[in-house]
Amino acid sequence: SHQNEVVATLQNAVETGRLPHLLFYGPPGTGKTSVALALCRQLWEPSQWRRRVLELNASDERGISVVRNKIKHFASLAVGNAPKKNPTSFFQKKDEPEPMDTDEQPQSEQNYPNPPFKIIILDEADTVTPEAQAALRRIIEAHSRITRFILICNYVSRIIQPLASRCAKFRFQPLPAESMKERLTLISEAEKCNLEDDQLDEILRLAEGDMRRAVTTLQSAHALSAAGPLNKDMLAELAGLPPPTVVDSIWKSMGTSFDKMQSAVEHVCAEGFSASALLVALSKKVVQDPNLNNMSKAKMSIRIAEAEKNLVDGADEFLQLMTVCTLALTCFEAQKTS
Template sequence: MSDELATQPTLVQDNRPWVERYRPKSLQEVSHQTEVVATLQNAVTTGRLPHLLLYGPPGSGKTSVALALCRQLWHPSQWRRRVLELNASDERGISVVRNKIKHFASLTVAKGNNDMENYPNPPFKIIILDEADTVTPDAQAALRRIIEAHSKITRFILICNYVTRVIEPLASRCAKFRFQSLPPSSMKARLEWIANEQNCSESEKDLLDDILEYADGDMRQAVTTLQSVHSLAAGGAKVDKAALAEIAGLPPPAIVDMLWTALLSNSFDTMEKVVETLSAEGFSAQLLLSALVPKLVTDQDLNELSKAELAIRIAEAEKNMIEGGDEQLQLLTVCSLAVSCFEQSKTINQ
């Protein structure tokens, strides 16, 4: 019975996704974000921490840095009680701010024990609000007042992708730290370490450069893709570059060529049918547009003005999709303009 209890924690730990298992446990393990880490390391040393606003692209380490900071501020037995982590995409209404956040922020802080002297144990709590840019404006306004009222015993760490969606009165109360997309060099070093820890085969390690290319600076996506590759290889499946593209959710070259052929057909009906088919099959409109951009830029038949119009329309479509626009409609809008541009260029050339 005692042997079973001894091995149980290891089994639980092994079942965690790699992105959680290999999340940095300290600020020293964070890759690339040198200035941010150096500043926060000073906060760990002194125990003085302002309200923070961490912003940048997905997978750049914002949440990992916030959690690593909390781990270094308090003893492992205590930091979970001092930290409230909320995902604003699930809990973003004003009622959550007025009830859950306000209640936790107003609680008094107990004094640290003597056996925890190796940790700063600052006399405050931390509330981590992930995806703060999705919080409604009314809730952000209420949060501003809570920050003012309870700043003596509570610090806030706001995490978002788009800092412009955080109201200025709230952003001005925080020290802002911008996270950059991770360069392939630092990402590869971390992926190689994870691959060695998991005893990945040489064929799996040979795909690391392709994984980094598809991840495009997103460490979370890179680690998840590597785990998917390892799982497929462990099941006896052959994992090559084509299979890797499918794992990453990228449209196969044949699909991109089919859409490109439809654009060159000078037929709106043909193009519309292809767009409907691809949307029904679940291909991402954003990834399809990303795959079309190199073809449109290098095409010899399109003039510079048409390329500029298409680039602007693609940017507008991506913005609309980020804000919740219908993917099929946005893809259809771009493809309609492309068909029109190709038709005009064909008429001019004749």
């Protein structure tokens, strides 16, 4: 595990039996849901934890009706543990010794803390509507004695402050390439994947700390490797990203003429590459280009951010790419004349 601070804190919470409401946030594929489920498995034995844990994906069930019905009903259920010893028999005499207890708790149960509360895991909580989050806040207050909540999200800023303030926050960092490569190598050896080290390194570069994306790309590459060797462009397309040659072609067209730049953008849109992914790749080019001055980099970065926001709002991909590339063309022309 790379999230050492998070794991150490949660292990201490399991040992002491003091578990607060939790809020896990960070980039996708960094182990937030896996840590939440592993925490539940540490608290109860396998036959108990499924009855004590309710896992919901808020992207599917994010309305206020789900909060008021399903979540509120589960949170209000009382939790009870069966007595460890049999009660004294009604027919037993007072001076008669109690019978030997034969229904003691199994050894497997004794190894678990078995705390007297339930856990509700709400995955992708940042997609829950603000009204539903406000209703959830009241449920957390009312049933905190018998229910703990684990909220999982990518963007903590989309959680309303009254709800976030009731949780202990844990930030999950993108995984480093070293630990990811160790796991990918183990998977590739177990599945007998015929991939070279440089191909694994390229998969890790494309994943950018997202272990889920790395494993998915490895699976697709393994299925496609039977048809022949894979290059970097093919791996990029398997990961759903524009190949480096496509990004380089657009970048080079910005330093030529408007007609060549427009034809390059039209070709990229016709090929079906994601405009958002292209904007992310172009932003890296802007930052790393030594020929652009700081003012040009600032203007282009702002324009890329505005174009990405417009794409989220449903704007046309071709027009947004053209606005960014046109500004870049202007900046490169100004650099030549200065």
